[in-house]
Amino acid sequence: MTELLGIPPQVLFGQMLIGLINGSFYALLSLGLAIIFGLLNIINFSHGAQYMLGAFAAWLGLQYFGVNYWVALVLAPVCVAAFGILLERTLLRRLYREDHLYGLLLTFGLALIIEGSFVHWFGVSGQPYAVPESLQGGQNLGFMFLPTYRGWIIVASLVVCFGTWYMIERTRLGAYLRAGTENPQLMQAFGINVPLLITLTYGYGVALAALAGVLAAPIYQVSPVMGSNLLITVFAVVVIGGMGSILGSILTGLLMGLIEGLTKVFYPEASSTVIFLVMIIILLVRPAGLFGKEA
Amino acid sequence: MTSANRADYEQLRLADLHAFYGESHILHGIDIKVNRGELVTLLGRNGSGRTTTLRAIMNMVGKRTGSVMINGRETLDVPAHQIARLGVGYCPEERGIFASLNVEENLMLPPTVRSGGMSLDEIYDMFPNLYERRTSQGTRLSGGEQQMLAMARILRTGANLLLLDEITEGLAPVIVQKLGEVLTQLKNKGLTIVLVEQNFRFAAPLADRHYLMEHGTIVEEIQAHELQDKMDILNTYLGV
Numbered sequence: 001m002t003e004l005l006g007i008p009p010q011v012l013f014g015q016m017l018i019g020l021i022n023g024s025f026y027a028l029l030s031l032g033l034a035i036i037f038g039l040l041n042i043i044n045f046s047h048g049a050q051y052m053l054g055a056f057a058a059w060l061g062l063q064y065f066g067v068n069y070w071v072a073l074v075l076a077p078v079c080v081a082a083f084g085i086l087l088e089r090t091l092l093r094r095l096y097r098e099d100h101l102y103g104l105l106l107t108f109g110l111a112l113i114i115e116g117s118f119v120h121w122f123g124v125s126g127q128p129y130a131v132p133e134s135l136q137g138g139q140n141l142g143f144m145f146l147p148t149y150r151g152w153i154i155v156a157s158l159v160v161c162f163g164t165w166y167m168i169e170r171t172r173l174g175a176y177l178r179a180g181t182e183n184p185q186l187m188q189a190f191g192i193n194v195p196l197l198i199t200l201t202y203g204y205g206v207a208l209a210a211l212a213g214v215l216a217a218p219i220y221q222v223s224p225v226m227g228s229n230l231l232i233t234v235f236a237v238v239v240i241g242g243m244g245s246i247l248g249s250i251l252t253g254l255l256m257g258l259i260e261g262l263t264k265v266f267y268p269e270a271s272s273t274v275i276f277l278v279m280i281i282i283l284l285v286r287p288a289g290l291f292g293k294e295a
Numbered sequence: 296m297t298s299a300n301r302a303d304y305e306q307l308r309l310a311d312l313h314a315f316y317g318e319s320h321i322l323h324g325i326d327i328k329v330n331r332g333e334l335v336t337l338l339g340r341n342g343s344g345r346t347t348t349l350r351a352i353m354n355m356v357g358k359r360t361g362s363v364m365i366n367g368r369e370t371l372d373v374p375a376h377q378i379a380r381l382g383v384g385y386c387p388e389e390r391g392i393f394a395s396l397n398v399e400e401n402l403m404l405p406p407t408v409r410s411g412g413m414s415l416d417e418i419y420d421m422f423p424n425l426y427e428r429r430t431s432q433g434t435r436l437s438g439g440e441q442q443m444l445a446m447a448r449i450l451r452t453g454a455n456l457l458l459l460d461e462i463t464e465g466l467a468p469v470i471v472q473k474l475g476e477v478l479t480q481l482k483n484k485g486l487t488i489v490l491v492e493q494n495f496r497f498a499a500p501l502a503d504r505h506y507l508m509e510h511g512t513i514v515e516e517i518q519a520h521e522l523q524d525k526m527d528i529l530n531t532y533l534g535v
């Protein structure tokens with residue numbers, strides 16, 4: 001088998017695949033953050049905890065109620081979104097007029113409480129979640145072996161991300177969302193129930209996080225801290241892409257996953273820090289982010 | 296619409312309306328009555344409270360007391376997003392064209408609030424420029440085109456009470472003339488219009504009545520036919 005720059009292609013493509021998978025999670029999570037920030041003006045630090053809740057909802061559903069993966073894929077995001085909506089209605093709602101910082105502190109505190117409770121109940125060690133039967137095994141693509149479940153993660157998140165992008169950029173509901181982000185007061189004057197729009201938007205952003213959690217359950221351990229580890233990286237991705245851009249958050253997420261994967265091949269020592277290095281460079285040359293608008 | 300019919304129906308009535316932004320008390324007991332099919336202006340200097348009056352009608356101020364009757368219904372406790380549903384179309388002073396929406400999306404944005412609104416075709420007939428630029432980003436339009444767009448989008452909704460804030464501000468004379476023609480057409484259709492204006496020459500031939508505002512109060516009500524006799528009062532308050 002020929003080698004590229006002294007790297008066997010299986011290794012190269014294998015790492016790129018892992019990079020794409022991580023990138024899919026970055027994209028799903030930063031997309032949710034971007035949508036929430038756009039309309040609510042809140043940096044949702046509970047996002048990692050909500051991702052974790054998605055994975056746990058799937059695991060608990062299977063463990064105690066025999067809910068299979070496919071049902072969990074829909075049910076877990078719905079349940080976690082309902083929990084998110086409850087938080088929005090009772091707590092977040094009070095902070096919209098305040099500085100970003102208040103929302104950040106509140107959601108950060110909520111994340112600590114949620115994660116702390118789950119550590120208390122389930123311990124820090126992860127719980128395994130089996131790959132659903134129909135997605136076991138894999139394909140030999142010639143240049144590499146593709147586990148079916150990993151392929152499924154990439155396809156599913158791409159479909160959800162670009163479906164969301166289409167909904168926001170091309171539909172009437174999306175026009176409400178964009179206009180509400182720009183000038184909520186005028187939207188109210190036109191007869192749009194903006195508080196309801198805000199609640200549903202938060203619910204949708206949270207559902208995206210929970211969906212990522214369910215997708216992640218079979219490949220990572222289901223553990224109370226799975227979200228907080230990931231969220232730090234996702235925030236770096238958001239900074240790189242620029243807050244508030246829908247397409248930007250999707251593309252940056254995928255790109256950063258790939259860069260991380262390639263770094264693992266060519267300079268493994270830097271693979272866990274490369275995203276932060278990119279972030280620093282971007283902050284120096286383009287503070288508003290790759291896709292952000294200069295203020 | 297006959298004059299008897301007009302006199303019969305109160306489309307809008309403000310009684311002892313006070314409005315506040317936080318601690319600032321802006322409107323000090325406004326009384327205004329607008330019958331169906333009338334075009335009434337709010338005239339006054341900058342800062343006299345005309346915009347605040349429209350915003351108070353829309354429930355877009357911090358706090359308000361008194362009474363706002365729209366279509367015979369008390370609306371002081373109606374949430375902001377339900378005011379439009381009573382048939383009110385609001386065109387704000389800053390126009391409020393959305394940058395993230397193209398012209399047609401801007402046009403289609405406000406939901407229909409009553410039947411009988413203009414169709415997209417009728418609107419493009421009235422404003423051919425908007426048709427040509429329908430795929431442009433809303434804020435790429437010229438000031439005049441943005442103003443046409445801000446007017447056009449509330450005509451689509453079927454609103455029969457229009458609140459228009461300084462629609463001629465900063466626009467070229469040909470465009471002001473065009474807006475005058477549009478207002479005449481809308482009046483002929485029987486729409487009720489409250490027009491906030493600086494440009495007295497524009498408002499005078501269109502309006503049935505004028506309210507003069509100063510320091511958040513109504514200081515004078517002038518019928519169209521009394522205008523000539525009361526020019527000196529107008530001069531005092533407007534400096535025209």
Ligand SMILES: Nc1ncnc2c1ncn2[C@@H]1O[C@H](COP(=O)(O)OP(=O)(O)O)[C@@H](O)[C@H]1O
Nearest residue numbers: 316319321339340341342343344345346347348
């Ligand atoms: N958002 C606001 N907060 C506090 N005061 C305001 C606000 N908007 C307007 N005002 C004050 O209310 C008064 C009336 O303003 P406005 O209704 O805009 O007048 P006009 O439209 O006649 O020029 C002015 O003194 C203005 O400074």
Ligand SMILES: [Mg+2]
Nearest residue numbers: 345346347388
């Ligand atoms: Mg004004």
